[in-house]
Amino acid sequence: MLGVIGILLALGLLMFMAFKGYSVIFFAPVFAILxxxxxxxxxMPTYTEIFLPNLANYVKVYFPFFLLGAVFGKAMEESGAAAAIAKAIVKKLGTKQAMLSVVLACAILTYGGVSLFVVAFAVYPFAANVFKEANIPKRLIPATIALGAFTFTMDALPGTPQIQNSIPMKFFNTDLYAAPVTGTLGALMIFVAGMLYLEWRRRKAQAAGEGYGIHTSQEPEIIEDSTLPNVLLSTVPLIAVLVVTLVLTKFVFVHWDISAWATQAPYKMDKAGIVGTMNNWALMIGLAVGIIIAFFINPKKMQGNVAKALNAGAIGSLLAVMNTASEVGFGNVIKSLPGFQSIAHALMSIKGGGSPLLSEAVTVNVLAGVTGSASGGMSIALDTFGKDYLAMANNIGLSPEMLHRIASMASGGMDTLPHNGAVITLLAITGLTHKQAYKDIFALTCMKIVAPLILIPLSSIFHFV
Structure with missing residues (x-):
C-alpha cells in the first residue's frame, strides 16, 4: 500500500513542479527516487541502474529526430520560409476565416516537419494580427494554434514526420504512413470537431460583446519584410521532407535486405526491428535534405545566419530531448516498482472484443498524461507492453499498422494537460495564462482522447486500416 501511495505522491509532485515551471530534468529523478x-x-542503485540507463537509451534512439527536427525548424525560421507560408495563408483567407487561416498555417508547417515550438513562434504574430482585425478574443489564439500544430498533423495524418509518429516504427516494424485510412479519418474528425468548437466559442464571445481585448503582454508588431522568400519556394523544404521519406520507405529500403550484415558484429541490430530502424533512417535523411534546401532558398537572408540556425537548433534539441528522456527515466523507475504491477495488470486487462487496441489507447493516454509528454508517455507504454500488444495482434490477425496509428493518436490526447511543456510554452509565447486560455486547449484534449476510441470499433466493423 505504501508503494502505491509513493507512486501517486511522486506523480503528483512531478506534475505540480512542472506546472510551476521547474525543470523536469532535475525533479524527475528526485521524485523517481522518492x-x-x-x-x-x-x-542510488535506482538512480544509476534504472533511471540513467533508460534515459540514455531514449536519447540514443530518438536524439537524431530531435536534433534534425530542431535544426530544420530553425532553418525554416531563419530563412523566412515559415513566416512566408504563415503570412500567405492568413492574407489569402483574410479576417472572415481568421481561425481557419491560423489552423491551416500551423498544420502545413507541422506536417512538413517544422517543430511544434517553432510553428507557434512563427504563426503567433500573424494570428494576433488577424484576430485583432476580426475582433476575436485573444484568449482563443492558443487553442487555435494548438488545433493546427498539436493535434491531427502531429500524430494522425499518415506521413507526418513529427516524432509522435516515428516512435511506434521501432516497436511494430511499420513506417510513417501506417494505417492511412484510420489516420486520415482521425485527422478529419479532429479537424472538423475542433473548428466547429472554436467557431462556436468565437460566436458566443462576440454575441456577449467580447472583442480582442486590451493586451500589453507579448503583443507583436507586424513588420513588412521584403526579404521573405516566395511562398511557393518556401514550401519546397517541407515537400522535400515528405517526398524523400516516402520514396526511401516505400520504394528504396523495402528492396534492401541488410539482415546479412546488420545483425552481425559490430552492429548486432535486432533482426525483428530492422524494418522499423530503416524507416527511422528514411526520416533522418528526409529531414537532412529539407535542412539543406531550407538553407539555400533564401541566400540573402541566410547569409551569416547558418551558424545561428545550426547552433540554436542543436542547443534547443538538447533541452527538448533531455526533458523527455528524464520523463522516460522517471516512468521506467515507476514501472519497476512493485506497486506498478497492479496498475499494469489493470491496463492490460482492458479488453475490446479481443483486440489490444483499446488497452493500448488507454495505456498510452494515461502515461502521456502522467509524464506530460506524448513521446515520453508512448515510449514508456510501448517499451512496457509493445511486445504483448504485437503478439495479441498477430494472434487475431490485426495489422501492426493499426497498433502504430492508435498509439500515435492516443499519445496526443492527455499529454496536453496543464503541466505539458508545449502548453506552457504556447501560453508564454502568446502572453496569456492558464486561467485565461487553457479551458479551450483542454476541450481539444478531450476530443483527442475520444477520437481513437471512436476509430477502434469503426475499424473492426468496416475492416479498414
Whole structure:
C-alpha cells in the first residue's frame, strides 16, 4: 500500500513542479527516487541502474529526430520560409476565416516537419494580427494554434514526420504512413470537431460583446519584410521532407535486405526491428535534405545566419530531448516498482472484443498524461507492453499498422494537460495564462482522447486500416 501511495505522491509532485515551471530534468529523478525509497528499493542503485540507463537509451534512439527536427525548424525560421507560408495563408483567407487561416498555417508547417515550438513562434504574430482585425478574443489564439500544430498533423495524418509518429516504427516494424485510412479519418474528425468548437466559442464571445481585448503582454508588431522568400519556394523544404521519406520507405529500403550484415558484429541490430530502424533512417535523411534546401532558398537572408540556425537548433534539441528522456527515466523507475504491477495488470486487462487496441489507447493516454509528454508517455507504454500488444495482434490477425496509428493518436490526447511543456510554452509565447486560455486547449484534449476510441470499433466493423 505504501508503494502505491509513493507512486501517486511522486506523480503528483512531478506534475505540480512542472506546472510551476521547474525543470523536469532535475525533479524527475528526485521524485523517481522518492517513489522507489517509499517502495523499499535502494536509493542510488535506482538512480544509476534504472533511471540513467533508460534515459540514455531514449536519447540514443530518438536524439537524431530531435536534433534534425530542431535544426530544420530553425532553418525554416531563419530563412523566412515559415513566416512566408504563415503570412500567405492568413492574407489569402483574410479576417472572415481568421481561425481557419491560423489552423491551416500551423498544420502545413507541422506536417512538413517544422517543430511544434517553432510553428507557434512563427504563426503567433500573424494570428494576433488577424484576430485583432476580426475582433476575436485573444484568449482563443492558443487553442487555435494548438488545433493546427498539436493535434491531427502531429500524430494522425499518415506521413507526418513529427516524432509522435516515428516512435511506434521501432516497436511494430511499420513506417510513417501506417494505417492511412484510420489516420486520415482521425485527422478529419479532429479537424472538423475542433473548428466547429472554436467557431462556436468565437460566436458566443462576440454575441456577449467580447472583442480582442486590451493586451500589453507579448503583443507583436507586424513588420513588412521584403526579404521573405516566395511562398511557393518556401514550401519546397517541407515537400522535400515528405517526398524523400516516402520514396526511401516505400520504394528504396523495402528492396534492401541488410539482415546479412546488420545483425552481425559490430552492429548486432535486432533482426525483428530492422524494418522499423530503416524507416527511422528514411526520416533522418528526409529531414537532412529539407535542412539543406531550407538553407539555400533564401541566400540573402541566410547569409551569416547558418551558424545561428545550426547552433540554436542543436542547443534547443538538447533541452527538448533531455526533458523527455528524464520523463522516460522517471516512468521506467515507476514501472519497476512493485506497486506498478497492479496498475499494469489493470491496463492490460482492458479488453475490446479481443483486440489490444483499446488497452493500448488507454495505456498510452494515461502515461502521456502522467509524464506530460506524448513521446515520453508512448515510449514508456510501448517499451512496457509493445511486445504483448504485437503478439495479441498477430494472434487475431490485426495489422501492426493499426497498433502504430492508435498509439500515435492516443499519445496526443492527455499529454496536453496543464503541466505539458508545449502548453506552457504556447501560453508564454502568446502572453496569456492558464486561467485565461487553457479551458479551450483542454476541450481539444478531450476530443483527442475520444477520437481513437471512436476509430477502434469503426475499424473492426468496416475492416479498414
Amino acid at each position: 517513489a522507489a525509497v517509499l517502495s523499499g528499493m535502494a536509493l
